Amino acid sequence: xxxxxxxxxKYAGVTGIDQISFEVGKGEIVGxxxxxxxxxxxxxxxxxxxxxxxxxxxxxxxxxxFSESLKARRHLGYLPENVPLYHDMRVNEYLRYxxxxxxxxxxxxxxxxxxxxELCGLREVGRxxxxxxxxxxxxxxxxxxxxxxxxxxxxxxxPTIGLDPNQIRQVRELIKSLGERHTILLSTHILSEVEAxxxxxxIINRGRIEASDTPENLxxxxxxxxxxxxxxxxxSEDPIPHLTEISGVREVRPVSNGEWLCFEIRIEANSDxxxxxxxxxxxxxxxxxxxxxxxxxxxxxxxxxxxxxx
Amino acid sequence: xxxFFTLLARELSAFYFSPIAYAVLFFFLIxxxxxxxxxxxxxxxGPSELTLIQAFxxxxxxxxxxxxxxxxxxxxxFAEEFKLGTIETLMTAPVxxxxxxxxxxxxxxxxxxxxxxxxxxxxxxxxxxGNRSVVGTGxxxxxxxxxxxxxxxxxxxxxxxxxxxxxxxxxxxxxxxxLVLGTFFLTMINYIINSSSPLVHDLTAYVAQxxxxxxxxxxxxxxxxxxxxxxxxxxxxxxxxxxxxYRRWKL
Numbered sequence: 274x275x276x277x278x279x280x281x282x283k284y285a286g287v288t289g290i291d292q293i294s295f296e297v298g299k300g301e302i303v304g305x306x307x308x309x310x311x312x313x314x315x316x317x318x319x320x321x322x323x324x325x326x327x328x329x330x331x332x333x334x335x336x337x338x339f340s341e342s343l344k345a346r347r348h349l350g351y352l353p354e355n356v357p358l359y360h361d362m363r364v365n366e367y368l369r370y371x372x373x374x375x376x377x378x379x380x381x382x383x384x385x386x387x388x389x390x391e392l393c394g395l396r397e398v399g400r401x402x403x404x405x406x407x408x409x410x411x412x413x414x415x416x417x418x419x420x421x422x423x424x425x426x427x428x429x430x431x432p433t434i435g436l437d438p439n440q441i442r443q444v445r446e447l448i449k450s451l452g453e454r455h456t457i458l459l460s461t462h463i464l465s466e467v468e469a470x471x472x473x474x475x476i477i478n479r480g481r482i483e484a485s486d487t488p489e490n491l492x493x494x495x496x497x498x499x500x501x502x503x504x505x506x507x508x509s510e511d512p513i514p515h516l517t518e519i520s521g522v523r524e525v526r527p528v529s530n531g532e533w534l535c536f537e538i539r540i541e542a543n544s545d546x547x548x549x550x551x552x553x554x555x556x557x558x559x560x561x562x563x564x565x566x567x568x569x570x571x572x573x574x575x576x577x578x579x580x581x582x583x
Numbered sequence: 584x585x586x587f588f589t590l591l592a593r594e595l596s597a598f599y600f601s602p603i604a605y606a607v608l609f610f611f612l613i614x615x616x617x618x619x620x621x622x623x624x625x626x627x628x629g630p631s632e633l634t635l636i637q638a639f640x641x642x643x644x645x646x647x648x649x650x651x652x653x654x655x656x657x658x659x660x661f662a663e664e665f666k667l668g669t670i671e672t673l674m675t676a677p678v679x680x681x682x683x684x685x686x687x688x689x690x691x692x693x694x695x696x697x698x699x700x701x702x703x704x705x706x707x708x709x710x711x712x713g714n715r716s717v718v719g720t721g722x723x724x725x726x727x728x729x730x731x732x733x734x735x736x737x738x739x740x741x742x743x744x745x746x747x748x749x750x751x752x753x754x755x756x757x758x759x760x761x762l763v764l765g766t767f768f769l770t771m772i773n774y775i776i777n778s779s780s781p782l783v784h785d786l787t788a789y790v791a792q793x794x795x796x797x798x799x800x801x802x803x804x805x806x807x808x809x810x811x812x813x814x815x816x817x818x819x820x821x822x823x824x825x826x827x828x829y830r831r832w833k834l
Binding site: 323353358359370375 | 679
């Protein structure tokens, strides 16, 4: 659905994106991650034919975004960051205008407006002015507008920014349900959202692609060390010297004191000394209440791949 | 073409459904009314060779209303889209750049022309109530309106150019005003520079809007301004089109 080859965008001496290449297949929901200023919006704007690239090539649904821009634009719906809308228009009026602009007319336009309003929960605000809508509703108007012409591809730039947790959940559900029929490329800072919705993640940093894989694979490939939590009753004994002796343990940090001692144990990558810890406790007759390994998250992967002072 | 009309309908509704348009129309009609009242006062002072049309289209109030209206109606056109960011949704819809520029220009021109409609009624009512011959006949009536169209095409395009250059409506209005007044007062060079060459005199004569209106309201239809103004309007619109593209692309 999207094919990007060696795409570069330079702004007055600054390189926005630097020779990036990736592909998005039909039906995929791809999360586009990266720190602020990494080039996410730039890439999305080029894909949406808003501005041309300095060099390289990008196609949407088989059409070049520069030379066949009008055809490419017919196949995509784009929701820009911050959802720009005409404040003086009413919701119905806006959807009708945008639908007509995207070559819908007559019965089909009317039909689509009805369907899309139902889907995005806009039924009760149809006659309201956009200026008077809350942020959540505006976001939904933007989404409704982006997909009014049933595009094959949806490009959403931070679709959940500024929403409250309930609204984020609603939008996430909406995006998930859309994924059945549309291909979606979305950018976001909320990593749990990506884990919940996306089938693939592209991490971009300083204009370059750092990784492109499923969220699970990215987490599994982490090079950072893991973390164990241990809650133990050891009587009068101090468990720290014993614990540090175990191979694979890098650092032991006490978290709380008292009868029950709590530790955070940093371990080497790809090691799991939980068995040894258990056996140690058995030998020294300690009582263990908790021994767990903290699961690495996509956030860890993100931080590792995009950490700037490398 | 359907896309173009969709865009045009949106631009027109943005004009006619906004309170600002009616505020502008209100002050414009006050100035027009004053202009009409002064021309009547002038004619009722005694026998005169002037027709009512001639008097109306050459008062100070007429020119003030005429000149100030351009920046006010055009300042919003592009600046607001850039400011709100709606330019991004607009230009990622399947529309061509020239369709956007042309629809905005045409909507402003239509609004401008509709502002002159009430003044036609002044003359209709006057000729119905009073003396027909005082108003003027034939080309004396439609001549000035034809010129208003031609000069309007030119000045609206200047306003469009100003609006495409900035995201701030006030700055767009100021730049538009400078462009409109700048071309209007260009003939004044001949008064400032005592020994201006005939070449300068001839060149500035092309944009001498005061002189053109003077002759058109006498019923003398000069084809030069009718060709000159639309041609330059097209030139300025092409510039607007390029500025519009450039601003979007360098973002």
